[in-house]
Amino acid sequence: MSGFPDPVRGPLAPTAGVLRPLGVHDVTISGGPFARWQEINRSASIPLGLEQMEASGALPNLRLAAGEGDGDFRGYRFQDSDLYKQLEAVAWEHLRAPDAGYPEFVAASAALLARAQRPDGYLNSHYQVVKPGKIFAELEYSHEMYCAGHLFQAAVAASRAGCGDDLLAVARRFADLLVERFLTGGDDGIDGHAEVETALVELYRHTGVSAYLELARKLVDNRGKGLIADSGMGPLYSQDHLPVREAGTAAGHAVRQLYLEAAVVDLYLETGDESLLECSVRRWEDMVATKTYLTGGLGARHDGESFGERYELPSDRAYSESCAAIASVHWNWRLLLATGHGRYADLIERTLHNAFAASTSADGVRFFYVNPLQRRADLFEDRYLGRRREWFACACCPPNIMRLVASLGHYVATTDDEGLSVHQYVPGEIRAGAVTLEVETRYPWDGRVRFTVRETPGGPWTLKLRIPAWSEGGLVPDADGYARVRRDWKPGDVLDLDLDLTPRLVVPHRRIDALRGCAAVERGPLVYCFEQIDQEADLEDLALAAEPRLRAVERDVPGLGPTVVIEADAVRLPPAPADGLPYFPSTSTAAAESAPTPVTATAVPYYQWDNRDGGVMRVWTPHL
Amino acid sequence: MSGFPDPVRGPLAPTAGVLRPLGVHDVTISGGPFARWQEINRSASIPLGLEQMEASGALPNLRLAAGEGDGDFRGYRFQDSDLYKQLEAVAWEHLRAPDAGYPEFVAASAALLARAQRPDGYLNSHYQVVKPGKIFAELEYSHEMYCAGHLFQAAVAASRAGCGDDLLAVARRFADLLVERFLTGGDDGIDGHAEVETALVELYRHTGVSAYLELARKLVDNRGKGLIADSGMGPLYSQDHLPVREAGTAAGHAVRQLYLEAAVVDLYLETGDESLLECSVRRWEDMVATKTYLTGGLGARHDGESFGERYELPSDRAYSESCAAIASVHWNWRLLLATGHGRYADLIERTLHNAFAASTSADGVRFFYVNPLQRRADLFEDRYLGRRREWFACACCPPNIMRLVASLGHYVATTDDEGLSVHQYVPGEIRAGAVTLEVETRYPWDGRVRFTVRETPGGPWTLKLRIPAWSEGGLVPDADGYARVRRDWKPGDVLDLDLDLTPRLVVPHRRIDALRGCAAVERGPLVYCFEQIDQEADLEDLALAAEPRLRAVERDVPGLGPTVVIEADAVRLPPAPADGLPYFPSTSTAAAESAPTPVTATAVPYYQWDNRDGGVMRVWTPHL
Structure with missing residues (x-):
């Protein structure tokens, strides 16, 4: 199929790959979860974020760097990156639904950044204000290139979204300095936190300056050679333990690993170096099989x-950072474009609807940094009692969430020589060159997705529809996970896809010690959880029946709004002893004094948790 | 019974309490685990520790403070405390088995400390050398009083053990400064790390200076009032969240909590303030029921x-710091003396034979800082691959282990008005005033303990023998856990105690999510574990049979020496899938393609683990 838009006006515009993305504005999302997220992103989250750019010190710090403000530097050394992600968010939001205020904020910020930027192109308010003598001298933890990377992504977004090229000019000056010093200048420094690498590739795509690509390649190729000084966290923390082509498992700081993977696949896409795709896919397969939460969340440890380790997936202490979910979407999207395999789109769907969606409150003004799959009854060690919070000292997550939500249109569909592929099912309109496709669905509440061709060029093309791995029956997918319908489509042609939303009871791999003896409930792409407030019994005394009936019920739940709950057969277990050591002879009968009482347990979608009270929550529940 | 030794020449010499301790030298330990630990402590661990006092910077730092050395301060701000614990260890070791070298080391160290000490009594090499302007200005993390506490304990030990009073003079000068500033001087500062409180009480006991007791009381009473600045870890980290009489659960940094509890009970013993005993017992009961590992280990989180939280007891990521096991023994010993209840001696036994004993390698020159109950197959995130190490940058544990091992004689038996109580069963001789009791046993390999009265005054007295909660049959204990035999004992009288060492299969409380579906094996006081090297099958594929026969077999195991292994009926499970997400429909039959194969699983005592290779280890094993 010809005539898809070029250049792509979205976060990723690769010059090669099996699939080609659409722009953020090529997909109109008119309902369902994505539309709801975009509404609250615009009405609540972005306004909060813009306020925080002042309150948290991000803009004041840059004024200090520009010699314009009073006071002290505030926050972390990577405080600038909050502003860059916020700028990227408003740029995509402007492209999605124009608003005069956003380009104004971008322009004002770009002007400030230009004033703060040193004549040589360097720009980092922390190092300019607090540690000018340490510029590029402590890259293992400085985050200078990390911040630069977010600047580059914001600049590309602003340029592609029609918010002007002033930010791009600032970005290019800094990028040229990085090239001068770290590519042609012979300095082998590498930022401890990967991010600039994928950003440099995108800056190359947007500007055509091949030195940016070369610098990204050098930074990726040099990782794992011990060139990063020890920040005190060891080489694994920064993925400097092994060269990327040799590392067999995703390890260390999860967000760093995932941003690095995005760059590895970006470099494959731009250079055709198969060894890069191979190593990234190898780690993806290992990560999915051994280090991924049911929610798509990644990162099992608070520590570092x-x-x-493989199969170390505790529910209560899951880290599953919101930024890791976002970075996972980035990586999977690149793998999807590179290979055309639906398993990556499956994981994007799982991640978006669960680990990612849970990160934000229903009203859009509170966020989780970590996304556990269990909240205990006795929260004592957590200063915030496991609740979402409005903002964070280290506020990497909220603006990261905002930039992804604003750009979701980019991740829905792609084109290729065969035709049009739909990866995520959302109601609205997909415009790909001469094709306009209308999508009607109540997914994920309902499994019916109706496609109506509104405009089409002459001649046959293929509509490829992702069939999620969990769906049985209906259209049959090929080995790549897509069902193909090839026709000489005419305007008004209709195709119905029926996905199987029968609730599913899932059990864990037996090597996941943290989940042994438990089961979880899923329906379609949604992972469910049990919150105390919905139960007839103490959740800590509840176990799912051996073969529970699972009943999906549409319901308007106070505090949650319209949803589909799942009622499951369960039992209330007899009280457990509370005295003495919690270990008993296996022959003990203490716990079996009374028989379990049948009860109904009620589950709600995981993404909706923590929107009512701060009670106990479990995704994985004991299972008879 | 009259005529027990006074003053007690051991770590604790309370002036009140239900039971009265003996001195370190009043019990000769001639065999069994305690004797083995003491042998390697003397031949290997203490020599290593003494070397490290130079190598780690502890002594060189003090020379800097004395104006005698060159170079920079090395290590942490609490580096002095390593020397103090090492001094305490050699003092008790000298009392246990005199050696000319130890008093010499104590004297030389005391002289150096006296030279380093400021005229006002202040002594801390880090603050004197590195941060003289910050003395007592950052108590939330300075560890200045923490180090002082270890100095006081070392000084009391040296004095009681016959290693001279020079160290005591240094200690008293520092203690007097603390009194002047923090008691009479009106400064309400409190060290973020509890330790000085229990040490001050002991210094009071040894010197009779009541101001030391008063300062300890003030420091304990003032905790939980927000007087400790935030070190960045929050008030819970330093137990400053609630006053000790109000806090209902052991929380925050485990070693800090446990040292604080020792002081709380010490203060009860010296003041009779029942509210202190009550709150400490309340937290003990909660901790034992909800926060204690099967090994007696304490502290579930690396993070902080x-x-x-309650019932958060993961095996793989257990912290169970060696120092926490030691601090637990300190606290339980004080509760035992205060109440006479055997449950505290039971926990001491469990802790000593398991969490504590595992901390040191069979050859005494490698140590665990953390003592997990599981080592995974794929260790990637741990720089040390979960193995014991010779020393640590933060070396709090090794000298702490040495001081407890050297003083174990103190914890074996007590006297009271009824007679003599035996708390821990070790072969050798107990001398309590006019009574000499010989103990013969191969415990814990064999359950028979033979007591022979060798010397006795005229008239009846009671021999109280602790009956561990796990032992069935034989002598029947009273409600306090002790069996009482009251006789007009004559020299040559023999009493046999038979403890039931039938191997036990134990199962966890159902609220411990990390252990659901697993069982563990115990025999007598020993927790067992399965190490890969002893198995016929991959340990990750092994499950204990539903009702396994457990066979105890005496065996000389290469690398471990003489031991008792336990053979258990088990099965080898069919291979588990390694592709795709590790979650399956409950209806899936993928995992049930072949039937489990019966195998024999072989367990060794947990304390012996990691003495051969670095393979997989499990205390808790899946259970059909």
Whole structure:
């Protein structure tokens, strides 16, 4: 199929790949979860974020760097990155639904950044204000290139979204300095936190300056050679333990690993170096099989914000950072474009609807940094009692969430020589060159997705529809996970896809010690959870029946709004002893004094949790 | 019974309490685990520790403070405390088995400390050398009083053990400064790390200076009033969240909590303030029921080295710091003396034989800082691959282990008005005033303990023998856990105690999510574990049979020496899938393609683990 838009006006515009993305504005999302997220992003989250750019010190710090403000530097050394992600968010939001205020904020910020930027192109308010003598001298933890990367992504977004090229000019000056110093200048420094690499590739795509691509390649190729000094967290923390082509498992700081993977696939897409795709796919397969939460969340440990070991997937202490979910979408999207395989779109769907969606409150003004799959009854060690919060000292997550939500249109569909592929099912309109496709669905509440061709060029083309791995029956997918319908489409042609939303009871791999003896409930792309407030019994005394009936019920739940709950057969277990050591002879009968009482347990979608009270929550529940 | 030794020449010499301790030298330990630990402590661990006092910077730092050395301060701000614990260890070791070298080391160290000490009594090499302007200005993390506490304990030990009073003079000068500033001087500062409180009480006991007791009381009473600045870890980390009489659960940094509890009970013992005993017992009961590992280990989280929430007891990521096991023994010993209840001696036994004993390698020159109950197959995130190490940058544990091992004689038996109580069963001789009791046993390999009265005064007295909660049959204990035999004992009288060492299969409380579906094996006081090297099958594929026969077999195991292994009926499970997400429909039959194969699983005592290779280890094993 010809005539798809070029250049792509979205976060990723690769010059090669099996699939080609659409722009943020090529997909109109008119309902369902994505539309709801975009509404609250615009009405609540972005306004909060813009306020925080002042309150948190991000803009004041840059004024200090520009010699314009009073006071002290505030926040972390990577405080600038909050502003860059916020700028990217408003740029995509402007492209999605124009608003005069956003380009104004971009322009004002770009002007401030230009004033703060040193003549040589360097720009980092922390190092300019607090540690000018340490510029590029402590890259293992400085986040200078990390911040630069977010600047580059914001600049590309602003340029593609029609918010002007002033930010791009600032970005290019800094990028040219990085090239001068770290590519042609012979300095082998590497930022401890990957991010600039994928950003440099995108800046190359947008500007055509091949030195940016070369610098990204050098930074990726040099990782794992011990060139990053020890920040005190060891080489794994920064993925400097092994060269990327040799590392067999995703490890260390999860967000760093995932941003690095995005760059690895970006470099494959631009250079055709198969060894890069191979190593990234190898780690993806290992990560999915051994280090991924049911919600798509990644990162098992608070300690070092790290992946943890294979099959180490505790529910209560899951880290599953919101930024890791976002970075996972980035990586999977690149793998999808590179390979055309639906398993990556499956994981994007799982991640978006669960680990990612849960990160934001229903009203859009509170966020989770970590996204556990269990909240205990006795929260004592957590200063915030496991609740979402309005903002964070380290506020990497909220603006990251905003930039992804604003750009969701980019991740819905792609084109290729065969035709049009739909990866995520949302109601609205997909415009790909001469094709306009209307999508009607109540997904994920209902499994019917109706496609109506509104405009089409002459001649046959293929509509490829992702069949999620969990769906049985209906259209039959090929090995790549897509069902293909090839026709000489005419305007008004209709195709119905029926996905199987029968609730599913899922059980864990037996090597996941944290989940042994438990089961979880899913329906379509949604992982469910049990919150105490919906139960007839103490959730800590509840177990799912051996073969529970699972009943999906549409309901308007106070505090949650319209949803589909799942009622499951369960039992209330007899009280457990509370005295002495919690270990008993296996022959003990203490716990079996009374028989379990049948009860109904009620589950709600995981993404909706923590919108009512701060009670106990479980995704994985004991299972008889 | 009259005529027990006074003053007690051991770590604790309370002036009140239900039971009265003996001195370190009043019990000769001639065999069994305690004797083995003491042998390697003397031949290997203490020599290593003494070397490290130079190598780690502890002594060189003090020379800097004395104006005698060159170079920079090395290590942490609490580096002095390593020397103090090492001094305490050699003092008790000298009392246990005199050696000319130890008093010499104590004297030389005391002289150096006296030279380093400021005229006003202040002594801390880090603050004197590195941050003289910050003395007592950052108590939330300075560890200045923490180090002082270890100095006081070392000084009391040296004095009681016959290693001279020079160290005591240094200690008293510092203690007097603390009194002047923090008691009479009106400064309400409190060290973020509890330790000085229990040490001050002991210094009071040894010197009779009541101001030391008063300062300890003030420091304990003032905790939980927000007087400790935030070190960045929050008030819970330093137990400053609630006054000790109000806090209902052991929480925050485990070692800090446990040292604080020792002081709380010490203050009860010296003041009779029942509210102190009550609150400490309340937290003990909660901790034992909800936050204690099967090994007696304490502290579930690496993050903040904290207790974690109730029932949060992961095996793989257990922190169970060696120092927490030691601090638990200190606290339980004080509760035992205060109440006479055997449950505290039971927990001491469990802790010593398991969490504590595992901390040291069979050859005494490698140590665990953390003592997990599981080592995974794929260790990637741990720089040390979960193995014991010779020393640590933060070396709090090794000298702490040495001081407890050297003083174990103190914890074996007590006297009271009824007679003599035996709390821990070790072969050798107990001398309590006019009574000499010989103990013969191969415990814990064999359950028979033979007591022979060798010397006795005229008239009846009671021999109280602790009956561990796990032992069935034989002598029947009273409600306090002790069997009482009251006789007009004559020299040559023999009493046999038979403890039931039938291997036990134990199952966890159902609220411990990390252990659901697993069982563990115990025999007598020993927790067992399965190490890969002893198995016929991959340990990750192994499950214990539903009702396994457990066979105890005496065996000389290469690398471990003589031991008792336990053979258990088990099965080898069919291979588990390794592709795709590790979650399956409950109806899936993928995992049930072949039937489990019966195998024999072989367990060794947990304390012996990691003495051969670095393979997989499990205390808790899946259970059909």
